Amino acid sequence: MRIGELATRTGLTVKALRFYEAAGVLPAPxxxxxxxxxxxxxxxxxxxxxRAAQAAGLTLAEIRQIVTVREHHGPPCRHVTALLEDHAVDxxxxxxxxxxxxxxxxxxxxxxxxxxxxDCDTTAICHVIPTDG
Amino acid sequence: MRIGELATRTGLTVKALRFYEAAGVLPAPxxxxxxxxxxxxxxxxxxxxxRAAQAAGLTLAEIRQIVTVREHHGPPCRHVTALLEDHAVDxxxxxxxxxxxxxxxxxxxxxxxxxxxxDCDTTAICHVIPTDG
DNA sequence: CTAAACCCTCCCCTGCGCTGGAGGGTCAAG
DNA sequence: CTTGACCCTCCAGCGCAGGGGAGGGTTTAG
Numbered sequence: 039m040r041i042g043e044l045a046t047r048t049g050l051t052v053k054a055l056r057f058y059e060a061a062g063v064l065p066a067p068x069x070x071x072x073x074x075x076x077x078x079x080x081x082x083x084x085x086x087x088x089r090a091a092q093a094a095g096l097t098l099a100e101i102r103q104i105v106t107v108r109e110h111h112g113p114p115c116r117h118v119t120a121l122l123e124d125h126a127v128d129x130x131x132x133x134x135x136x137x138x139x140x141x142x143x144x145x146x147x148x149x150x151x152x153x154x155x156x157d158c159d160t161t162a163i164c165h166v167i168p169t170d171g
Numbered sequence: 172m173r174i175g176e177l178a179t180r181t182g183l184t185v186k187a188l189r190f191y192e193a194a195g196v197l198p199a200p201x202x203x204x205x206x207x208x209x210x211x212x213x214x215x216x217x218x219x220x221x222r223a224a225q226a227a228g229l230t231l232a233e234i235r236q237i238v239t240v241r242e243h244h245g246p247p248c249r250h251v252t253a254l255l256e257d258h259a260v261d262x263x264x265x266x267x268x269x270x271x272x273x274x275x276x277x278x279x280x281x282x283x284x285x286x287x288x289x290d291c292d293t294t295a296i297c298h299v300i301p302t303d304g
Numbered sequence: 305c306t307a308a309a310c311c312c313t314c315c316c317c318t319g320c321g322c323t324g325g326a327g328g329g330t331c332a333a334g
Numbered sequence: 335c336t337t338g339a340c341c342c343t344c345c346a347g348c349g350c351a352g353g354g355g356a357g358g359g360t361t362t363a364g
Contacts, residue, residue, distance in 0.1 A: 042310065052311085057352055072360055074311055083294055086302040094279060094300055095272050098351070108296050113288040118299045122280040129273040133266060139228050140262040146227060147255040155246040161216055163241050166251045167227055169219040175340065185341085190322060205330055207341055231321070 044077050048085045055085075062102040063088050095125050177210050181218045188218075195235040196221050228258050 045052045058064035064084055068076045084105075091101045100121055107114035150166040158165045178185045191197035197217055201209045217238075224234045233254055240247035283299040291298045 040311075051353080053353060054351080056312095061351085070360095072311075073313095074360080080294070083302075084296070087296045087300065090300050090302045094276055097349095105296055108293065113291040114297050115283065115286065115288040115291055115299050118297045119280060119283045122276050122283070122299070126273060126276045126280060129269055129276065133269050133273065136262055136266050136269070140259060140266065143227055143255050143259045143262065147252060147259060150248065150252045150255070153248065155248040158246040158248055160241065161213065163217070163220045163238055164247045164251045166248050166255070167220065167223050169216075169223045173341075184323080186323060187321080189342095194321085205341075206343095207330080230319095232319095 039077050041075050041077070044081055044085075047082065048089075050085065058085075058088065058098070061098045063098050063105060094122070095129070096121060172210050174208050174210070177214055177218075180215065181222075183218065191218075191221065191231070194231045196231055196238060227255070228262070229254060 039047075041052050041055055044050075045055055048055075055064065059066055064081065066075075067078070067081065070076050087105075088098075088101055091104065092098075096104075104114045104118055104121075107117050146166060146168075153165060162169070172180075174185050174188055177183075178188055181188075183191075188197065192199055197214065199208075200211070200214065203209050220238075221231075221234055224237065225231075229237075237247045237251055237254075240250050279299060279301075286298060295302070
């Protein structure tokens, strides 16, 4: 099938498919004499994997590593498990950061309700945001 | 003072200070005949505000808006409060997304411990990441 | 035969907050 | 006079996942 059909069947854009090929997560397909890409059904399987991996928070670079391991060294399961482990740790850290930030923002916002704009002088810019120093 | 001294006194880099000026969060200072920037003490106050606002999760574009409001329309407190409100909502959404993702990642990772790499076939790439379709 | 839909490559653009480097000028000390 | 530490402007790039559009060629239906 041509790239447009693959796009509609996967819900991706033609641009994205060409980008995936350049990124190394979708193998370069055969070409017709006209130069048009000609995909087989395996492309659908591959793209399902790419989407599932993206949904699990993996980057295209990581997905490329996985398919490379698969093609050269056999089942990449251990590698994938390590990647997931790293991502879980990373997510924990980012969630903790964002949660702390959210509490700080709410604290500032609640405090702002008890402040009078008239008390705010020019040099401070805005006393809703305290400079603490 | 010259830009290097301002940099060391604020802990920022010379590059960052010039960038802040271009971004409109730090006013362009006087210039010496040599063309060197010559800052006064107000620059320190301004930079303290910029850092505090960044710590509250505001972008430089938002900070530029705040100082613009301050300079043209008086106390920006109401504007700042609205910004903080928006950020809080946004943070809630992002935290919820990341939390859901983290649970999915942990679920996949735990499931992986119960899978045998030998069961993994080539077309599936890696059965640790199920394609569900 | 022609128009429309499709495809190709190539290069630039987005947001964010900077950083690095090239290629110069300035200023003080030795 | 020279060295070195500053300073200037302008250009380029990072990482991420593509999107937009120019300027062509191809296929297909009427």
